[in-house]
Amino acid sequence: MDRFTIVEIRHLNKSYRRGNQILPVLTGISLDIEEGEFLTLMGPSGSGKTTLLNLIAGIDKADSGTIKVGGIDITSLSETELAQWRALNVGFIFQFYNLIPVLTAFQNVELPLLLTGLSKKERRAHVETALRIVNLSDRMDHYPGQLSGGQQQRVAIARAIITDPAILVADEPTGDLDRISAIDVLELMERLNRELGKTIIMVTHDPRAAKKARIIMHLDKGVLNAHPQIDF
Amino acid sequence: MHILKLIFKNSFRHKLRSSLTILGVAIAILAFGLLRTVISTWYLGVETASASRLVTRNAVSLVFPLPLSYKERIRQIEGVKSVSYGTWFGGLYIDEKHFFANYAVEPKTYLGMYPELTLLPDQKAAFFRDRKSAVAGLKLAERYGWKIGDIITLKGTIFPGTWDFVLHGIYKGRDQNVDETAFFFHWEYLNEAVKKVSHSWVDQVGWYMIEITDPNLAADVSLKIDQNFKNSLAETLTETEKAFTLSFISMTEAIVIAIQLVSFVIIFIIMAVVANTMAMTARERIGEYAIFKTLGFGGFHVAGLIFGESLFITMLGSVLGIVLTFPAAKIFSKALSAYFPVFNVETETIYMDVGASLIVACVAAIFPTWRAINIRIADGLRRIG
Numbered sequence: 001m002d003r004f005t006i007v008e009i010r011h012l013n014k015s016y017r018r019g020n021q022i023l024p025v026l027t028g029i030s031l032d033i034e035e036g037e038f039l040t041l042m043g044p045s046g047s048g049k050t051t052l053l054n055l056i057a058g059i060d061k062a063d064s065g066t067i068k069v070g071g072i073d074i075t076s077l078s079e080t081e082l083a084q085w086r087a088l089n090v091g092f093i094f095q096f097y098n099l100i101p102v103l104t105a106f107q108n109v110e111l112p113l114l115l116t117g118l119s120k121k122e123r124r125a126h127v128e129t130a131l132r133i134v135n136l137s138d139r140m141d142h143y144p145g146q147l148s149g150g151q152q153q154r155v156a157i158a159r160a161i162i163t164d165p166a167i168l169v170a171d172e173p174t175g176d177l178d179r180i181s182a183i184d185v186l187e188l189m190e191r192l193n194r195e196l197g198k199t200i201i202m203v204t205h206d207p208r209a210a211k212k213a214r215i216i217m218h219l220d221k222g223v224l225n226a227h228p229q230i231d232f
Numbered sequence: 233m234h235i236l237k238l239i240f241k242n243s244f245r246h247k248l249r250s251s252l253t254i255l256g257v258a259i260a261i262l263a264f265g266l267l268r269t270v271i272s273t274w275y276l277g278v279e280t281a282s283a284s285r286l287v288t289r290n291a292v293s294l295v296f297p298l299p300l301s302y303k304e305r306i307r308q309i310e311g312v313k314s315v316s317y318g319t320w321f322g323g324l325y326i327d328e329k330h331f332f333a334n335y336a337v338e339p340k341t342y343l344g345m346y347p348e349l350t351l352l353p354d355q356k357a358a359f360f361r362d363r364k365s366a367v368a369g370l371k372l373a374e375r376y377g378w379k380i381g382d383i384i385t386l387k388g389t390i391f392p393g394t395w396d397f398v399l400h401g402i403y404k405g406r407d408q409n410v411d412e413t414a415f416f417f418h419w420e421y422l423n424e425a426v427k428k429v430s431h432s433w434v435d436q437v438g439w440y441m442i443e444i445t446d447p448n449l450a451a452d453v454s455l456k457i458d459q460n461f462k463n464s465l466a467e468t469l470t471e472t473e474k475a476f477t478l479s480f481i482s483m484t485e486a487i488v489i490a491i492q493l494v495s496f497v498i499i500f501i502i503m504a505v506v507a508n509t510m511a512m513t514a515r516e517r518i519g520e521y522a523i524f525k526t527l528g529f530g531g532f533h534v535a536g537l538i539f540g541e542s543l544f545i546t547m548l549g550s551v552l553g554i555v556l557t558f559p560a561a562k563i564f565s566k567a568l569s570a571y572f573p574v575f576n577v578e579t580e581t582i583y584m585d586v587g588a589s590l591i592v593a594c595v596a597a598i599f600p601t602w603r604a605i606n607i608r609i610a611d612g613l614r615r616i617g
Contacts, residue, residue: 051610059526059609080530087528096616098523102241112527114235159527 006166006199007033007056012065014051025051027222029065033215035166038193038200040213047219049203050171056201057090057169058082070166087115091160091198093189095172097152099144105131105155106140112163130158134188150181157188161198168192170202174209186212235533239540243548246513250545253509257549257592258556260502261585265557266564267495268581273572274481274488280409281473283447284313285345288440288457289476291467297436298466300423309456311449312442316341319419319438323386323395325376331570332372334386334415336422345443348406355380355401363421367401369412371569378402384415391426391433405574413573442470499588506596510542514600521604522612531605535597538604542597543590550589554582 012029015022025048033039041049054060055067058074067074070089077085092098099108109130113123131137134154144152153173160168170189174182190212192198202213210216218225244250288306290296300317307315318337325332339360343349351359351367359365368378378384382399397417405412419437427434444453454470461468471479481488514521521534557577565575 054610057526059613083525083528083530086526092526094613094616098519098526098613098616100238100520100523102245103238111524115528 003034003036005032006035006037006070007031007201008066008068009056010066012052012055012067013063014048014055014060015063025222026055026062029222029224031217031224033199033201035199036193036197037215038190038213039202039215039217040210041201041203041217041219042205042207042210043219045205048222049219052219052224053169053171053201053203056167057092058086087112088163089165089167091157091163091165091168093153093156093160093168093170093173095175097144097149097156097176099152099155099159101144104141104143105136105147105158108144108155109140109158109162112159116163126162127158130162131155133161133192134158148181149177150184153177153181153185154188157185157192161192161196165198167199167201170200170204172204173202174204174206182206182209235536236540239537239544242513242517242537243541243544246516249509249512253506253545254549254552256505257502257546257589258552260498260505261550261553261589262556262560263498264495264588265554265577265581265585266560267491267498268584269557269561269564269575269577270572271488271491271495272578272581273575274484276409276411276574277477278474278481280348280407281477283450283472283474284444285473286442286444286450286454286457286470287473287476288442288468288470289438291458291469294439296466297433297438298440298468300435300437302440302461302466302468303437305460306440306442306457309453309460311444311446311453311456313445314341314345314443316345316441316443317419317437317439318342318441319422319433319436321386321391321395321417321422322389323391324389325384325386330376332413332415333411333573334417336419337416338419339416342416342441345441348410349403350406351401351403358400362398362400363418363424364396364398365400366397366415366417367403368399368415369573370402370404371412371573372415373399373402375413375569386415391422392429393425395425408576409574411573413569441473499592503592503595506542506546506592507599509545510538510596510600513541514538514604518604518607518612519616522607522609522615525609526613534604535601538601539594539597543593546589546593546596550585554585557581557585 009029009031012026013024014026015024029052041052043049051060055062056069062075065075072085074082074085100111103111106127109127110123113126118126128137131140134157136151136154136158139147139151144155147155173189174185177185186209189200193200202209204210288298290298303315303317306312316338318335321334321336323334324330343351343356355367359367366384378399380399380402384397384399386395386397388395403412423435442453444450450472457470458468524534561575561577565572
């Protein structure tokens with residue numbers, strides 16, 4: 001079956017300014033990611049992995065070049081349009097889970113749905129489904145502080161998939177987890193990719209995590225290459 | 233889950249800081265409310281002044297008297313309904329610390345002109361009947377435990393000697409704003425006594441109170457009265473009761489301005505305190521605001537969270553301050569009843585409290601909101617972990 005290109009990046013450049021100095025981070029990046037792909041970005045610290053991920057997810061702006069996601073050129077969207085686009089099309093998984101500590105697991109997962117027109121009853125049904133997928137139905141009334149790191153990351157994953165976005169971006173999702181929890185989270189992500197067809201773009205330093213992906217790209221000094229070889 | 237619930241939860245994430253801020257706002261609003269009440273009390277005489285009453289005094293100064301003979305001449309002027317008169321006695325009860333206002337008045341016309349001073353009919357009749365009698369306000373009588381029939385002794389300052397009065401009446405204010413700490417006795421009693429010592433105040437009065445038939449005639453009648461006594465030994469100055477009271481207040485305007493300034497300084501200080509709380513709060517949560525923005529929440533939502541929290545904390549303190557203002561005003565009123573005969577917290581003061589709180593909350597939230605909205609999401613997310 002033919003799969004269409006969900007992410008299309010062309011001649012992407014991004015640099016940061018440090019005082020009077022301009023530091024190029026990404027140089028002429030071009031990349032296609034097909035729908036339903038599980039892609040890992042690897043590379044040394046400061047190579048621009050997170051920057052590239054942020055650009056694809058629409059939380060940072062490129063200096064030049066284009067990024068099309070699902071056919072929409074997100075580099076041409078305004079901040080407001082970009083916020084609306086993110087709410088519907090991208091699910092985020094962060095290294096430090098980034099849950100709101102004063103909200104329960106249920107309320108954290110429900111957050112993105114507050115921007116939709118769903119009724120309270122519909123929102124509850126969606127949240128319960130998402131928490132069931134991540135196997136945390138029995139923890140929905142717990143606050144992040146009452147959950148383990150692995151459980152918090154699974155709540156974050158439930159929040160990421162709650163609006164049924166086309167792509168999931170994960171920035172070092174196992175970076176703050178012990179080995180067992182990391183395996184759990186990676187297996188969950190693999191399942192989301194395999195069973196629900198989610199396109200996943202993951203940044204990681206961990207070769208074991210990268211192994212779960214079908215495509216591994218290597219970013220070094222702002223230049224993207226197919227990963228030559230990984231020893232697991 | 234609702235954004236309001238999140239605002240509520242956020243407000244108490246740092247319990248000690250929020251509680252101290254709420255307490256600070258409460259104390260500031262309490263102090264602001266009391267100071268505004270002092271100011272409104274200062275102007276109370278102006279508010280309660282009747283539009284149909286005029287005051288005629290010596291054109292040179294209030295300390296100079298007017299002849300009693302002016303009464304009939306004033307009464308004949310067109311537009312004048314009735315004329316009364318009074319003199320500031322300035323007597324001391326016990327010593328200087330026990331100050332209260334005491335006046336020698338012409339009882340029948342004076343009480344007739346001031347229906348807001350209500351007296352039981354039998355007490356009124358007794359007051360009219362006995363030249364040595366006096367009436368006191370309820371608060372004044374309560375302060376000293378006076379009862380009907382008591383002999384009240386005042387020590388004269390302007391009019392030397394010891395003056396005994398029989399208390400025949402205790403008046404109440406018809407409205408809440410009426411002064412119930414004054415003391416009235418017969419002008420005739422004073423006049424007879426000063427005649428015996430050939431005092432310069434024999435057959436002289438401090439001022440005339442004039443009731444006019446129509447408030448619209450105030451300017452005309454005032455002019456006619458003053459023209460009537462032009463080039464006489466005691467020229468007059470007639471003005472409305474409101475203008476007369478205002479002229480008194482203008483003598484103490486500097487104090488009123490100082491109180492007003494202090495009340496605004498208090499609000500400014502608490503604004504800085506709340507702004508500091510909100511700045512610290514927003515700085516700590518900048519990562520969370522970045523998460524909200526990442527999830528698709530716009531600047532409007534982030535602003536709502538910060539403004540909401542600022543409003544919640546400030547208004548909580550404000551409500552507490554307003555609630556405390558009433559018992560504090562009662563204590564204040566009792567302690568300083570000699571200086572503030574009426575000390576009621578006006579509705580307008582509550583509106584000012586609420587208005588000041590809203591301004592404090594909004595101003596305090598502006599800078600943190602601006603910062604939270606404008607920070608790049610990627611920079612905000614870097615603050616986490």
